[in-house]
Amino acid sequence: MFISEEVEKLSQDYLENPFGKKKDKRIEGWLEIIKALPQPDNIQVELLSEVSVNFHCNDSRGLEEKLLLLLPWRKGPFKVNEIFIDSEWDSGKKWERFLKLNLDLKGKSILDVGSGNGYYAFRSIGLGAEQILCLEPNLMHVSQFAAINHFVDSKMIRMIPERLENSSLENSDFDLIFSMGLLYHQRNPKQHLYDLRNLLSKKGRVILETIVSPKEYGVALEPKEAKYASMPNVHYLHTDFGCKLLFKELGLRVIAESAPELTSEEEQRKTIWMPFKSFESALNQDNKSLTIEGYPAPARKFYVLEDSGI
Numbered sequence: 001m002f003i004s005e006e007v008e009k010l011s012q013d014y015l016e017n018p019f020g021k022k023k024d025k026r027i028e029g030w031l032e033i034i035k036a037l038p039q040p041d042n043i044q045v046e047l048l049s050e051v052s053v054n055f056h057c058n059d060s061r062g063l064e065e066k067l068l069l070l071l072p073w074r075k076g077p078f079k080v081n082e083i084f085i086d087s088e089w090d091s092g093k094k095w096e097r098f099l100k101l102n103l104d105l106k107g108k109s110i111l112d113v114g115s116g117n118g119y120y121a122f123r124s125i126g127l128g129a130e131q132i133l134c135l136e137p138n139l140m141h142v143s144q145f146a147a148i149n150h151f152v153d154s155k156m157i158r159m160i161p162e163r164l165e166n167s168s169l170e171n172s173d174f175d176l177i178f179s180m181g182l183l184y185h186q187r188n189p190k191q192h193l194y195d196l197r198n199l200l201s202k203k204g205r206v207i208l209e210t211i212v213s214p215k216e217y218g219v220a221l222e223p224k225e226a227k228y229a230s231m232p233n234v235h236y237l238h239t240d241f242g243c244k245l246l247f248k249e250l251g252l253r254v255i256a257e258s259a260p261e262l263t264s265e266e267e268q269r270k271t272i273w274m275p276f277k278s279f280e281s282a283l284n285q286d287n288k289s290l291t292i293e294g295y296p297a298p299a300r301k302f303y304v305l306e307d308s309g310i
């Protein structure tokens with residue numbers, strides 16, 4: 001059984017076809033690309049220090065062209081033989097900050113909400129996590145997960161292409177729940193945290209990573225027209241005080257937290273695998289401590305939370 005009877009049932013539909021019954025005109029093309037990927041023999045997989053696979057391949061150029069068709073690759077990087085999928089985000093940098101929290105992933109069941117293409121799920125397996133359910137509504141990420149997992153072939157990761165609130169998850173308990181880079185995209189951040197808390201096992205932990213705004217903003221910065229650092233759908237950027245107020249209202253206790261860290265142009269940038277606008281066009285070029293909308297530049301912070309039982 002995968003995590004729980006409920007997760008087993010909900011994730012079954014996506015084992016054969018990663019998109020299930022989703023309707024999107026891009027799906028057919030993605031499925032063709034995934035089907036045309038080579039079937040590797042004697043593959044070597046590394047998930048602890050990076051996400052890489054190595055196998056004998058006669059047509060490296062053709063493989064690279066297929067993987068490029070799945071762009072934009074926002075999360076990564078991934079290595080497929082000598083092909084370096086240099087994604088927009090160097091997600092390894094967030095993972096290094098995550099590692100400093102010293103969490104034990106061995107044997108744990110994990111829910112990664114807003115998992116992107118599964119980069120952190122692969123790295124979690126590298127650290128000995130037992131089973132990981134990823135929720136990701138953006139089908140472009142789902143196509144990339146299917147392509148990478150075609151090679152890694154992990155049976156310990158499953159992805160459901162749904163938002164948490166539409167996932168029908170109710171009766172499952174996870175040891176760890178990741179919500180990284182999501183809180184500010186939620187119209188109702190309190191409901192988001194409430195939903196996470198409800199899916200925690202008794203001694204479970206929520207690993208929340210979010211952008212925190214400076215304390216002058218009181219509880220939260222509310223960007224005009226929900227645009228911040230060129231990103232759409234940014235509704236609330238809580239201050240540290242605002243985050244802690246939310247946690248308290250929901251009976252979540254902070255058991256560890258990191259110092260805020262400014263996003264850098266090394267961590268997020270345009271590459272050939274994500275050739276569109278990136279972080280360089282998100283900041284005011286004359287004053288990089290401000291976004292192009294005139295708000296403080298993004299600084300991100302981790303919180304480790306547990307249910308206080310209240």
Ligand SMILES: C[S@@+](CC[C@H](N)C(=O)[O-])C[C@H]1O[C@@H](n2cnc3c(N)ncnc32)[C@H](O)[C@@H]1O
Binds near residue numbers: 075137141164165180
């Ligand atoms: C900024 S990205 C962060 C991705 C990854 N977690 C990371 O930290 O690099 C936010 C992701 O969460 C997804 N997302 C946003 N709201 C969500 C929700 N309510 N439930 C599940 N996924 C969500 C988006 O599709 C997007 O891929």
